[in-house]
Amino acid sequence: MGVWSFSALVFGTSVVAGILGALTGLGGGVVIVPVLALLFHVDIRYAIGASLVSVIATSSGAAAAYVREGLSNVRIGMFLEVATTLGALLGAYLTAKVSSHGIAILFGAVLLYSAYSSYRQKGDRPAAAKPDPLAERLELRGAYPTDSGETPYAARRVPLGFGIMFGAGTLSGLLGIGSGAVKVLAMDQAMKLPFKVSTTTSNFMIGVTAAASAGIYLARGYIDPGLAMPVMLGVLGGSMIGSRILVKAKVSTLKMVFVVVIAALGAEMIFNGLTGRI
Amino acid sequence: MDELTGKETAFPGKKTEFTDRQMEIEIGRMLRIGVSASAFVVLAGGILYLRNSGAPQSYEHFHAAADPLRTLASVLRGAARRDAASVIQLGILLLIATPVVRVAFCVVGFARQRDRLYVGISALVLAILTYSLAAGGR
Numbered sequence: 340m341g342v343w344s345f346s347a348l349v350f351g352t353s354v355v356a357g358i359l360g361a362l363t364g365l366g367g368g369v370v371i372v373p374v375l376a377l378l379f380h381v382d383i384r385y386a387i388g389a390s391l392v393s394v395i396a397t398s399s400g401a402a403a404a405y406v407r408e409g410l411s412n413v414r415i416g417m418f419l420e421v422a423t424t425l426g427a428l429l430g431a432y433l434t435a436k437v438s439s440h441g442i443a444i445l446f447g448a449v450l451l452y453s454a455y456s457s458y459r460q461k462g463d464r465p466a467a468a469k470p471d472p473l474a475e476r477l478e479l480r481g482a483y484p485t486d487s488g489e490t491p492y493a494a495r496r497v498p499l500g501f502g503i504m505f506g507a508g509t510l511s512g513l514l515g516i517g518s519g520a521v522k523v524l525a526m527d528q529a530m531k532l533p534f535k536v537s538t539t540t541s542n543f544m545i546g547v548t549a550a551a552s553a554g555i556y557l558a559r560g561y562i563d564p565g566l567a568m569p570v571m572l573g574v575l576g577g578s579m580i581g582s583r584i585l586v587k588a589k590v591s592t593l594k595m596v597f598v599v600v601i602a603a604l605g606a607e608m609i610f611n612g613l614t615g616r617i
Numbered sequence: 618m619d620e621l622t623g624k625e626t627a628f629p630g631k632k633t634e635f636t637d638r639q640m641e642i643e644i645g646r647m648l649r650i651g652v653s654a655s656a657f658v659v660l661a662g663g664i665l666y667l668r669n670s671g672a673p674q675s676y677e678h679f680h681a682a683a684d685p686l687r688t689l690a691s692v693l694r695g696a697a698r699r700d701a702a703s704v705i706q707l708g709i710l711l712l713i714a715t716p717v718v719r720v721a722f723c724v725v726g727f728a729r730q731r732d733r734l735y736v737g738i739s740a741l742v743l744a745i746l747t748y749s750l751a752a753g754g755r
Binding site for chain 2: 342343346379380381382383384385388392395396398399400402403405409411413414417418420421424425427428431477478481546547549550551552553554555557558559560561562563564565566567568569571572575
C-alpha cells in the first residue's frame with residue numbers, strides 16, 4: 340500500500356471513529372486502536388500513540404461545540420480531573436511494568452456489565468432528590484436545558500465516582516484511550532448525573548486526562564507523525580460532525596448507540612486480552 | 618427538583634459578574650483556537666509529508682519514532698528546517714498544550730470568581746499536568 344492510499348484509508352476510518360467517539364462520549368480512541376491494530380496491522384504501540392493524539396483532538400473539538408449548549412459542567416469536570424490525571428500518571432508509569440492482558444480482560448468485563456445495566460435503564464433519570472453533603476460542599480451541581488426548561492441536578496456518591504475516575508485515568512494512561520466509557524459510567528451510574536451532562540463533561544475531561552500521559556508517550560517514541568497525522572485530522576473532523584448530531588439526538592437513541600458500542604468493545608477487549616493482542 | 622430550584626442557578630453569596638457560563642464560553646473559544654491552530658500545522662506538515670515521501674513506511678513492527686521527534690527543542694529545530702515530520706509533531710505538541718492551557722484558564726476564571734476551593738483544585742490539576750510533561754520530556 341502506498342503512502343497516499345494508506346493515509347487516505349486511515350483518514351476515512353478515523354472520521355467514522357471520531358463521529359462515534361463524540362456521539363457516545365467514548366472519545367474515539369477505543370475504536371481506533373483495535374481498527375489500526377487488526378485491520379491495518381499497525382503495532383499496538385504506534386496505534387496507542389496515534390490514538391492518544393486523536394483523543395485530545397476529539398475531546399477539545401467536541402467540547403468547543405458543547406459549551407454553547409450549556410450541557411457540560413466545568414466544576415464537576417475539574418474536580419474529577421484530579422482523579423483522572425493522577426490515574427493517568429500511574430497508568431503511564433505502569434505501562435512499562437505490567438502486562439496489560441489481565442487489565443484488558445477485566446476492562447472488557449466491566450464494559451459488558453455496563454452495557455447490560457445501561458440497557459435496562461431507559462431514558463434520562465430525573466434530578467437527584469437529596470443531594471450528597473460532600474457534593475454540596477464541592478459545588479457539584481448545576482442545571483441543564485431540557486424540553487421542560489432548565490432542569491437542576493446534583494451529584495451523589497462522590498467518593499465512588501472519584502474512585503472510578505481514578506481507574507478511568509489509569510486505563511487511559513495504560514492503553515492510550517480516553518476511557519470515556521468509564522468516565523460516563525462514573526458520572527451517569529455512580530454519581531447519578533443526567534446522561535447528556537455525563538457524556539459532554541466526559542468529553543471535556545478526556546483531553547486533560549490524555550494530556551497527562553501524552554508527554555510520556557512522546558518521549559517514548561509512541562507518537563509517529565506519519566500515522567498520527569491522518570488519524571488526528573480524521574478524528575477531529577468526525578468529532579465535529581458527531582457533536583452536532585448529539586445536540587439534536589434523543590437520549591434513548593443515544594443510549595442504544597452507547598450500549599451497542601460498549602458491548603462490542605467489551606467483547607473485543609476480552610478477545611484481545613485472551614489472545615494476548617492487548 | 619423543587620427545593621433545589623431556588624438556589625441552583627444563582628450560587629448565592631458569590632455575586633460576581635464572571636459566571637460559569639461565561640467561563641465555559643471563553644474556554645470554548647480557547648479550545649477552538651488551539652485545535653484549529655494545531656490542525657492547520659498538522660495539515661501543512663501532512664502536505665509536505667505526502668509530497669516528499671517516496672517509499673511507504675511500515676508500522677508493523679515497533680522501533681520508536683526517531684529521537685529528534687521526541688523532545689520539544691529538537692521538534693522546533695526540525696520544524697524551522699521545514700522537515701515534514703517535525704512540522705506534524707509541532708502541531709501535535711500544540712494539541713497537547715491545548716488542554717493544559719484550558720486548565721490554566723480555569724485557574725484564572727475561578728480566581729475571578731473568588732472561588733478559592735476551585736482555584737486550588739484547578740491549580741492541583743495544572744501541577745499534575747506540568748509534572749507529567751516535564752517527566753516525559755526528560
